[in-house]
Each structure stands twice: as C-alpha cells, then as structure tokens.
Amino acid sequence: MMMKVFVAAALAVATLAASVQGQAPAPSPAGLPKYPLMQPALPYPYSAQEPLIDNTTQMLHWSKHLATYYENVNKAIMPFPALQVLTVEQMMPAAGTSAVPMNISKAVRNNAGGVYNHLLFFKILMPATAATNASNNSMLPQQVGQAINQTFGNYTVFKKNFTEAALSVFGSGWAWLTVAKNGSLAIETTPNQDNPLMVGAGYSGNQPILGIDVWEHAYYLKRQNRRPEYIMAWWYVVNWPQVNMNYMAATSGNKTMITSYASS
Ligand SMILES: [Fe+2]
Structure with missing residues (x-):
C-alpha cells in the first residue's frame, strides 16, 4: 500500500514536470536511480573570484551550505525509492506541493531548491581576472x-x-x-x-x-x-x-x- 503511494507520488511529480515543460522528462533519468544526488566538483578554485567575492565565502558556500542541501534532500527522499529516479530538475515543478509526500514536501522544496539554485549560481560565475x-x-x-x-x-x-x-x-x-x-x-x-x-x-x-x-x-x-x-x-x-x-x-x-x- 505504502509503495503504491510512493509510486503515485513519483509519477505525479514526473507527470507534472513533463506537462510544465511541455515535453517528456529528459530521457536519461527515466527509470534509472539517481540516488543519492551527488555534488559535483567546482570547476574553479574557491579563490577564483577574489577579491570581489572572497575565498572563504566561496569555500563555505560550496562545501558547507550547498553540501548541506544535498545531504538534506537525500535524507528526505531516502524512504521514497520512486522519487530517487528523479533529477533535481524534475523535482522542481512539484516541489512544495501535494504531488510530493506531505511529510517531505517542505524539505524537498527547501533543499532540492537549494541544490538547483546553487548549481546555477556557481556555474555562471567566472574568475575575476x-x-x-x-x-x-x-x-x-x-x-x-x-x-x-x-x-x-x-x-x-x-x-x-x-x-x-x-x-x-x-x-x-x-x-x-x-x-x-x-x-x-x-x-x-x-x-x-x-x-x-x-x-x-x-x-x-x-x-x-x-x-x-x-x-x-x-x-x-x-x-x-x-x-x-x-x-x-x-x-x-x-x-x-x-x-x-x-x-x-x-x-x-x-x-x-x-x-x-x-x-x-
Ligand atoms: Fe547560498
């Protein structure tokens, strides 16, 4: 019974994501476990934006704040195997809604959101040469x-x-x-x-x-x-x-x- 709930929740998330984007979810994640979500390597040193954005801030921001969002979203969806096939992008349309199990809805919204937002934030930064x-x-x-x-x-x-x-x-x-x-x-x-x-x-x-x-x-x-x-x-x-x-x-x-x- 519980598994049916989990599967239904995941299908709802995937369906909502697909309808929002006007297309099917990206083919690679379909049915394939994405769990745990893994933080990639930062493609530049923490000091890259010095002196405009300082080394310590970037180090803490990437290795502590973002790492915590990864840790918390992985913890939230750990009991929900059907959610583990979704990429963080696919979680976004339904994050914080009843399409995600109610007891983890807030955690997914805050932490999957935190992962997505920071990946974009750090990706559009360049060294301060x-x-x-x-x-x-x-x-x-x-x-x-x-x-x-x-x-x-x-x-x-x-x-x-x-x-x-x-x-x-x-x-x-x-x-x-x-x-x-x-x-x-x-x-x-x-x-x-x-x-x-x-x-x-x-x-x-x-x-x-x-x-x-x-x-x-x-x-x-x-x-x-x-x-x-x-x-x-x-x-x-x-x-x-x-x-x-x-x-x-x-x-x-x-x-x-x-x-x-x-x-x-
Ligand atoms: Fe941040």
Whole structure:
C-alpha cells in the first residue's frame, strides 16, 4: 500500500514536470536511480573570484551550505525509492506541493531548491581576472545580448532593473533572469530557496539562466550588511558566455545542461 503511494507520488511529480515543460522528462533519468544526488566538483578554485567575492565565502558556500542541501534532500527522499529516479530538475515543478509526500514536501522544496539554485549560481560565475574585469559586460554574447536589448531596451536598463530586483528581496532569496516559453526574458525574485521553476508553488515556470544568491551567507563575511556592494562586485564575475549558452539551451529545450557540471 505504502509503495503504491510512493509510486503515485513519483509519477505525479514526473507527470507534472513533463506537462510544465511541455515535453517528456529528459530521457536519461527515466527509470534509472539517481540516488543519492551527488555534488559535483567546482570547476574553479574557491579563490577564483577574489577579491570581489572572497575565498572563504566561496569555500563555505560550496562545501558547507550547498553540501548541506544535498545531504538534506537525500535524507528526505531516502524512504521514497520512486522519487530517487528523479533529477533535481524534475523535482522542481512539484516541489512544495501535494504531488510530493506531505511529510517531505517542505524539505524537498527547501533543499532540492537549494541544490538547483546553487548549481546555477556557481556555474555562471567566472574568475575575476584583470582581463575579464576590464571587458566583462561591455560586449554581451550575441544571442542573449539581442534578447536583453529586445526586452529591456539595452544592457544598462537591464542591469539597473536586475540590481533593483536583487536589492528588493526581503530577507533571504534570489533574483533571476528567466526565459519564458515564447523566448522573452523576465526578471523575477523568489524567497528562501524557491525558484521560478516551482510552478506548483505559484511561480512562472520560466527557465532561469542567470541568478544571484542574496542570502547573507553569500556575502556577509566580506561585505557584512552591504548587499548593494556585493551585487556590484558580482556583476564583474558573471560568466556571460555561460549565460548565453544557458539562453540557447532554454530556447532550444535542452535545459538539463544549464545546471550540469563536467564532473556530474
Ligand atoms: Fe547560498
């Protein structure tokens, strides 16, 4: 009886995920255990964004905060084998809804959300070299640059609007650049570890391609309460070629690569 409940829950999650994305879940996870979810290797050293984002913050953020989200989501779904065939991406649409067993609904929302969000956050960062600091943001890659111009008018307006959105998040949360199903861009914010993919929790269902973590753990050691200073520094280490690849993936339907890492 209990197993039937678990299977039904997993099917509901997978079905909802598929219907939200307008396509079947990625073929590779179908029926194959993904458990436990494994944290990949960070493709650059913790010091890569120094001095804009400090080594200790990045070390704690990746090796402690993100590791804890992995630990907690794995613990939550441990009694639910049918959920273990899902990728973290596939958990997003139904996270926090009754499609996930009620006793782990909150844990999946917070911790699977935390895993997804941080994989995107760290993937769109680049080393803070003198060259990138000098040129970053001045020449956006063609496709995402055109989309930004079409939606916001120009990069300066986009940066201003996105910064204001990130500053407006009350307490802990995120600001996102997302792609809607029609290919247009939007700026969105979410509290806690929610993200726009959590359509079951009332969000847009748009695909995030760029995100900034404005939890204090992302900047407090170096910046204390100065969130504006952190956001200004973060712009210099945004990996626009990667954001462009995310945009191309989002508009072509190949969304799994957005949070995939070479070691995963
Ligand atoms: Fe974080």
